[in-house]
Amino acid sequence: MKKSVISKILVYLCVIVIVLYVLLPFIFLVITSLKQERDVIVRSFTFFPPHGFDTLNWRYLFLGGSLPPEWGYQWSTPGVHIAVWNTIINSLIVAVSCVILNLVISGLGGYALARIKYIPGRNSAFMFLLATKMLPTAAIIIPLYLLLKQIGIINTLLALIIPYVAVQTPISIWILRGFFESLPPELEEAAWIDGASRMQTLLRIMLPIIVPGLGAVAVYSFLGAWGEFFFAVTFTSYPNTTFPVTISQFALEDNMVYSVLCTVGTFSVIPSIIIAILFQKLLIQGLTAGAVKR
Amino acid sequence: MPRKRENALIKSERRFGLALVTPSFFLVFSIIIFPILFSLYISFHSWNWKRPQTIGRFIGLTNYINAITNKFFVDSLRTTFIFAFSTVFLTFIMAMAIALVLNTDFRGRGVVRSILLIPWAIPAVSNAVLWQWAFDADYGWINGILRSLHLISEPIQWLSRGDLALGCVIFASVWKGVPFTAIVLLAALQTVPKALTEAARIDGAGRWGVFKNVTLPWISTSILVVNILNTVWTFQSFALIYNLTQGGPGTATQVLPYFIWIEAFRWMDAGLGSATAFVLMAIIFVLTAVYFKLFYRGGGEYR
Numbered sequence: 239m240k241k242s243v244i245s246k247i248l249v250y251l252c253v254i255v256i257v258l259y260v261l262l263p264f265i266f267l268v269i270t271s272l273k274q275e276r277d278v279i280v281r282s283f284t285f286f287p288p289h290g291f292d293t294l295n296w297r298y299l300f301l302g303g304s305l306p307p308e309w310g311y312q313w314s315t316p317g318v319h320i321a322v323w324n325t326i327i328n329s330l331i332v333a334v335s336c337v338i339l340n341l342v343i344s345g346l347g348g349y350a351l352a353r354i355k356y357i358p359g360r361n362s363a364f365m366f367l368l369a370t371k372m373l374p375t376a377a378i379i380i381p382l383y384l385l386l387k388q389i390g391i392i393n394t395l396l397a398l399i400i401p402y403v404a405v406q407t408p409i410s411i412w413i414l415r416g417f418f419e420s421l422p423p424e425l426e427e428a429a430w431i432d433g434a435s436r437m438q439t440l441l442r443i444m445l446p447i448i449v450p451g452l453g454a455v456a457v458y459s460f461l462g463a464w465g466e467f468f469f470a471v472t473f474t475s476y477p478n479t480t481f482p483v484t485i486s487q488f489a490l491e492d493n494m495v496y497s498v499l500c501t502v503g504t505f506s507v508i509p510s511i512i513i514a515i516l517f518q519k520l521l522i523q524g525l526t527a528g529a530v531k532r
Numbered sequence: 533m534p535r536k537r538e539n540a541l542i543k544s545e546r547r548f549g550l551a552l553v554t555p556s557f558f559l560v561f562s563i564i565i566f567p568i569l570f571s572l573y574i575s576f577h578s579w580n581w582k583r584p585q586t587i588g589r590f591i592g593l594t595n596y597i598n599a600i601t602n603k604f605f606v607d608s609l610r611t612t613f614i615f616a617f618s619t620v621f622l623t624f625i626m627a628m629a630i631a632l633v634l635n636t637d638f639r640g641r642g643v644v645r646s647i648l649l650i651p652w653a654i655p656a657v658s659n660a661v662l663w664q665w666a667f668d669a670d671y672g673w674i675n676g677i678l679r680s681l682h683l684i685s686e687p688i689q690w691l692s693r694g695d696l697a698l699g700c701v702i703f704a705s706v707w708k709g710v711p712f713t714a715i716v717l718l719a720a721l722q723t724v725p726k727a728l729t730e731a732a733r734i735d736g737a738g739r740w741g742v743f744k745n746v747t748l749p750w751i752s753t754s755i756l757v758v759n760i761l762n763t764v765w766t767f768q769s770f771a772l773i774y775n776l777t778q779g780g781p782g783t784a785t786q787v788l789p790y791f792i793w794i795e796a797f798r799w800m801d802a803g804l805g806s807a808t809a810f811v812l813m814a815i816i817f818v819l820t821a822v823y824f825k826l827f828y829r830g831g832g833e834y835r
Contacts, residue, residue: 252633253644260647260711263662266673270665283676347556354549356542363553370564374768374816376789377809380802381567381574404563407556436548465655467771468789472797482657482771489661489775496671503661510653518646521653522715 264507270500271295276310278496295501305495313493321476322484322502329481332398333463339403340410340459341452347407348414349440353426364415367408375405379472386473397473398480402463410455413524417451418444454524457517464509481506571806579803595807605808607783608791612812615698615787616766619705623762624755626706627713632743634714635721645718648711656708660775663704667691694784697777701785705772709765713758720754721747756827760820767816788812 269285270278274294277287289309298305302319305311350357351364382401386392391400421444429439445452467482474483488494488502514521575596578589599605630648634641651659666674667690678684690700724747732742748755770789773779779786779794786794788808796805 246638249633249636249638253638253640256630256633257644257647259707260651263666263707264650267662267665270673279671281671281676282680283673343555343559346552350549350552354545354552356546357549357553358546363557367556367560370560372764372816372820373564373568374764374789374809374812376768376770376792377571377806377813378564378567379793380796380805380809381570382563383797384570384802385562385567400559401563404559407559411556461653465657467655467657467774468793471774472793482655485655485657485661486775489657489664490778496665496668499661500665503658503665506658506661507650507654510655510658511650514649514653515646518642518649521649522645522719 264504267500267504267507270497271504273497274309275305275312275495275497278500279310295497299498299501299505305498311495313495322481324477325479325481325484328395328477328479329464332395332402332480333460335395335399336402336406336463337456337459339399340406341455343403344407344410344414344455345445345452348411349418349444351411352415352418353423364411368412371408375468379468382469383472393474393478395474395478398463398466398469401469401473402459402466406459406462410459413455413458414448414451417448421447450520450523453517454520457513457521458524461510461513571809574802575806575810577803579801579806581800581802591803595803596811598804599808599811602804604783604786605791608786608788609811611698611783611785612767612787615702615705615769615785616763618702619709619766620759620762622702622706623709623713624759626710627717627758630710630714631717631721634718645715648715650711651708652712652715654708656769656771657775659704659708660772663700663707664691664776667700691777692781694781697781697784701773701776704776705766705769708772709762713762716754716758717751720751724750752827756823759827760823763819763823764816767812767819 266283272291272293272295273287274289274292277284277289294305294309297303298314298318299322300319302317304316305314351360354360357363383392386397386401391397425443425447426439429443430436434442465482466480467486470480470483471486474480476483485502485506488499576590576592578586578591578594580586634644634648654662666672669675669687669689669692672690674690675684675687678688689696691697728750729742729746732746737745768789769787770793773785773787773790774793777785779790789812792805792808792812795808796802
């Protein structure tokens with residue numbers, strides 16, 4: 239009896255350590271984003287700043303204005319909110335386009351690779367697709383830059399959308415193929431006998447059942463496109479670039495304002511945190527589907 | 533069914549199937565496969581954007597030789613290996629410990645799993661900002677707290693000291709990778725049949741014995757897969773290093789993807805960049821093969 243109580247306490251202690259390990263960096267980031275710069279550039283970290291909490295950094299980033307030098311801000315760029323909003327909207331356009339294209343392309347491909355027996359080399363084609371995930375992006379970035387330049391879409395949002403979808407397609411097909419394979423074949427066959435075409439059964443009968451799979455693909459696709467940096471910084475520049483590149487500019491600026499950087503950082507993780515919490519089950523299903531054999 | 537009609541049916545099925553897979557394969561071929569082949573072509577040619585008149589001249593293995601004999605390349609190669617192996621190893625050890633804790637029954641397990649997903653879900657650039665702020669020597673919170681606790685009197689130059697910077701980058705990389713790994717391992721642990729571990733306990737095996745002889749073999753495939761994925765990913769790290777240290781101080785944290793990018797897009801030598809990219813690719817392939825050879829025992833069924 240006593241032993242089990244002790245082991246329970248030990249488990250909870252471990253859990254607290256784990257949670258702190260994950261959340262602590264975020265807590266410091268959020269607190270700093272709500273401080274005035276003069277309370278940030280001090281020699282020790284305070285949880286409760288002497289001059290109180292303030293939303294000035296947030297207003298500066300998203301509504302514009304300037305930062306008062308008497309509050310410790312040595313530097314401010316009036317109108318910075320225009321650049322911030324511009325790239326956030328770009329990021330949303332890119333991410334949503336990726337989700338839609340990815341669902342259509344991988345949905346069709348995943349269905350065919352799962353269900354149509356007569357495609358020559360079906361399994362090896364699928365393995366080949368997956369194997370492309372082993373190729374380092376650093377090996378395609380140079381020729382892809384030349385290719386995008388050649389077809390004239392370098393430094394546009396298309397230069398990001400198309401490569402993102404291409405990079406995400408193999409994993410999406412892998413997830414969706416698994417979902418389609420888990421459905422009993424009788425489901426479709428009954429509808430064919432009633433005279434429905436293949437496309438009709440796919441759209442009306444199959445797709446509604448695998449909504450969790452489509453959801454997982456949509457979430458991965460969105461997170462991937464929202465956070466991607468390597469292609470974005472190489473193929474695009476302001477005003478045609480995405481939010482991660484803006485974050486990077488704040489982070490690498492010579493005249494860095496700490497509280498503003500922490501505000502950008504805090505904002506950039508909000509969508510991911512919301513998605514992680516809302517779609518926990520879906521994401522874990524997808525994450526573990528392939529790595530764990532059941 | 534008459535043979536002729538059957539054949540026609542198969543034909544129409546095949547046509548339909550090919551139509552459905554065409555968009556995805558077209559995309560992958562034009563955006564991944566074709567560029568890779570083109571990159572191979574570039575790597576054997578002079579391709580310096582600063583010297584446009586020489587672009588396209590065949591120079592054999594010169595780019596590869598230039599890469600391998602480049603001091604910065606050798607440095608980056610060593611840094612990449614230290615960075616990748618430390619990250620993968622530490623990630624695995626910590627994730628295993630976390631997964632074992634979360635595999636016990638306690639209240640609020642769902643919440644903890646949600647929280648664990650967060651570092652995995654955030655953009656790599658955000659991860660860099662998070663740790664740039666943490667490790668900042670003058671005002672960062674790590675030094676701030678150490679100073680408040682009177683553990684240090686002078687600030688530690690986390691990111692600008694050659695011997696510490698790589699450790700900081702590894703720390704940030706591990707922090708982001710642990711949750712994903714832990715979730716995969718936790719899912720694997722949950723497939724271990726209770727009857728099996730209980731039988732081993734009755735036979736007199738201790739906790740460690742059960743873990744080593746029953747649990748580990750059962751989840752070996754998941755361990756292999758997750759370590760391969762982590763290796764492939766860490767060998768590709770770019771955003772974290774670009775934004776946290778820019779490869780510095782000096783070249784202390786310069787990994788191969790960053791080296792490739794700098795060569796191609798700052799020094800404008802696409803030929804050298806491409807050759808280096810193929811070296812990186814070869815390393816990833818060889819490592820994956822080695823992992824399989826060493827650890828793959830088929831299935832993951834109980835032996």
